[in-house]
Amino acid sequence: MTHGSLPTHWRLRTRSLELPHPGGSLTRPLVMGIVNVTPDSFSDGGRHAGVEAAVEHGLKLAADGADILDVGGESTRPFSEPVAEAEELRRVTEVVRRLATESGVPVSIDTSKAAVAERAVDLGAEIINDVTGLEGDPRMLDVARATGAGVCVMHMQGTPQTMQLDPRYSDVVAEIHAYLAARRDMLVAAGIPLERICLDPGIGFGKTHEHNLELMRHAGRFLDLGAAILVGHSRKGFLAKAVERSLGRPATEADRDAATAGSACSLAAQGVQIIRVHAVGVVRSALDLFAATR
Numbered sequence: 001m002t003h004g005s006l007p008t009h010w011r012l013r014t015r016s017l018e019l020p021h022p023g024g025s026l027t028r029p030l031v032m033g034i035v036n037v038t039p040d041s042f043s044d045g046g047r048h049a050g051v052e053a054a055v056e057h058g059l060k061l062a063a064d065g066a067d068i069l070d071v072g073g074e075s076t077r078p079f080s081e082p083v084a085e086a087e088e089l090r091r092v093t094e095v096v097r098r099l100a101t102e103s104g105v106p107v108s109i110d111t112s113k114a115a116v117a118e119r120a121v122d123l124g125a126e127i128i129n130d131v132t133g134l135e136g137d138p139r140m141l142d143v144a145r146a147t148g149a150g151v152c153v154m155h156m157q158g159t160p161q162t163m164q165l166d167p168r169y170s171d172v173v174a175e176i177h178a179y180l181a182a183r184r185d186m187l188v189a190a191g192i193p194l195e196r197i198c199l200d201p202g203i204g205f206g207k208t209h210e211h212n213l214e215l216m217r218h219a220g221r222f223l224d225l226g227a228a229i230l231v232g233h234s235r236k237g238f239l240a241k242a243v244e245r246s247l248g249r250p251a252t253e254a255d256r257d258a259a260t261a262g263s264a265c266s267l268a269a270q271g272v273q274i275i276r277v278h279a280v281g282v283v284r285s286a287l288d289l290f291a292a293t294r
Contacts (some may be wrong), residue, residue, distance in 0.1 A: 004227075004269070005226055006019075006021045006022070006223060006288065007021070007194075007226065007228055007273075008024060008225060009020055009167070010022050010196070010197045010228045010273075010274075011125035011150060011193070011195045012106055012127055012149065012150040012196070012199055013121065013125075013126045013148045013149045013150065014027060014125075014126065015106065015126065016195075017030060017067065017106065017150050018229070019228055019273040020271070020273055021276075022160045027187045027291040027292075028268060028273045028288060028290070028291040029179060029218060029264070029268050029272055029273055029274055029275045029287060030065065030067040030068060030273060030275070031065060031066050031067050031068075031274075031275055031276055031277060031280055031283055031287065032066065032068040032069075032108065032230065032232075032275065032276040032283050033053055033058070033061030033066030033068065033069050033070065033277065033280040034061075034070055034072075034096065034234065034276060034277065034278050035053075035057055035058045035061065035069055035071045035072070035099070036054075036069060036072055036075070037071060037072065037073045037092055037095050038053045038075045038091070039070065039093045040073065043047060044203075045174045051094045051095055051098075051250070054071070054095045055095055055098045055099060055102070055163045056160070056283050057096075057101055058071070058095070058099045058103055059099070059102060060271075061280045062093070062099075062103040062104060062105050063112065064280040064281035064284060065280055065281065065284035066075060066105060066177070067105060067106075068101050068105060068106050068107075068108055068125075068127065068274075069103055069105055069106070069107050069108065069113065070108040070109075070110050070129055070276060071092050071095050071099065071105075071107060071108065071110060071120070072092070072109075072110030072111065072129075073087075073088040073089075073090075073091035073092035073110075073111070073116070073272075074088050074110075074111065074112075074208075076131050077206070084149055085113050085115055086114060086273050087117065088111065088139070089116055089119060092109065092111075092116065092120060093119060093120075095124065096109060096120045096123045096124065097123040097124060098126050100124025100126075101124060101243060106126040106127060106145075107120075107124060107125045107126060107127070107246075108125060108127035108128070108129045108133075109121070109125045109127070109128055109129065110131075110152075111128070111129075111130065111170060112130050112131055112132045112136035112137060112140070113136075113137055114137040114139035114140040114142070114143045115138075117140060117143050117147075117149075118142070118143045118147065119221070121143075121147040121149050123288070124154065125148055125149065126145070126149060126150060127150040127152060127198075127217050128140070128144055128147075128149045128150070128151050128152070128153070129151075129152040129154075129225045130152065130153065130203065130245055131154045131155070131156055131279060132154075132156065133152070133153045133179075133183050134151065134153055134187070135267060136185070137182065139272060141187075141190055141192075144187075144192060144199055145190065145191050145192055146173075147279075148196075150173075150196050150197075151187070151196060151197055151198065152197065152198040152199075152200055152230055153183050153184070153187065153197065153198070153199055153200065153208065154199075154200040154201075154202045154205065155179050155180060155200065155201055155202040155205065156202050156205035156206050157169075157206025157207070158206070159183075160283040161229070164206065165211055167206045167207050167208055167211065167212065169211060172207065172214050172215060172253060173214060173215060173218045173221055176201045176202070176215065177192055177222060177225070178237065180199045180201065180222065180225055181225055182228055184197060184199060184225055184226070194226060194227055197227045197228070198227060198228040198230050198274065199222060199227045199228070199229055199230070199232065200229070200230040200231065200232060201215050201219070201229075201233050202231070202232075203215060203216070203231060203232055203233045203238075204232075204236045204237065204238070209237065209238040209241050212233070212238040213238060213242075216231075216233060216263060216266065216267070218265050219231055219270050219272050220260075220270030220271050220272070223270075223271050223272075228273045228274055229271075229272050229273055229274070230272075230273070230274040230275070231253070231267050231272050231274075231275055231276070231277035232275075232277075233260065233263060233264075233275075234256075234257075234276060234277040234278045234279070234283075235253070235256040235257065235260060235279075235292075236256075236280055237253070239256055239259040239260060239263065240255070240259075242259060243255045243256070243258075243259050244282045257278070257279040257282050257283075258282070260277055260278075260279065260282070261285075261286035261287075262286070263275070264283050264286060265286055265287065265290040266289055268290055268291070269290075269294075275287075
């Protein structure tokens with residue numbers, strides 16, 4: 001596969017996931033379900049902070065149609081504080097082990113710490129999802145290469161502590177496209193095959209509401225990078241703001257989920273292959289019906 005051609009599969013540690021592509025059997029994006037094992041994530045922090053609650057939630061997401069479960073033990077919401085490595089390991093270790101064994105779908109570890117990624121893969125995780133684009137920990141590239149895991153590389157301007165202070169771009173789509181292309185080329189040069197790489201423009205990570213809308217409008221432009229494209233817009237503030245403008249009242253969680261599902265269909269129409277969401281059942285139903293009625 002060359003840069004610019006649409007990938008047909010995303011190769012993980014022990015398996016490959018089919019991606020939607022012309023002529024393929026999959027007609028909708030893959031749905032990645034979010035399992036936050038944190039007390040402070042922006043949307044559902046604290047609901048699934050214990051092992052049993054997190055595992056139960058992950059299994060429900062799988063039953064609702066998740067194709068991947070993304071387990072995270074450190075909030076990356078704006079202005080969140082870093083979590084110590086030992087605490088992050090304590091939060092996610094048993095959840096990853098059990099979901100990798102019991103869910104029947106691939107598990108992703110959402111972390112920027114190499115030691116956490118390494119332990120999670122040892123316990124059965126198939127994917128390393130790093131919001132720092134594998135730049136935050138100098139060992140992460142080696143771990144990704146050695147384990148053979150699929151990797152998801154995200155763009156973020158700044159850090160969670162600084163990213164929303166004053167994000168600026170001359171051309172948000174072009175600049176993030178260039179960053180992801182450079183990260184792709186660096187990873188390939190370092191020995192990670194293109195078919196193992198997924199790229200994420202990082203909705204909400206160092207972007208204003210208008211930046212996020214611009215990225216959503218032009219998500220299809222990232223397809224020429226030749227890797228799987230993931231978008232994680234679920235329940236984010238720009239959706240709430242749009243709902244509030246439309247309805248003239250504060251957005252509820254159900255409103256945010258409806259907005260997430262509606263905009264997921266726009267992403268599907270543009271060819272985005274993976275969508276990361278909280279409300280898997282709502283989004284999966286919307287995507288299935290969208291595909292059936294196109």
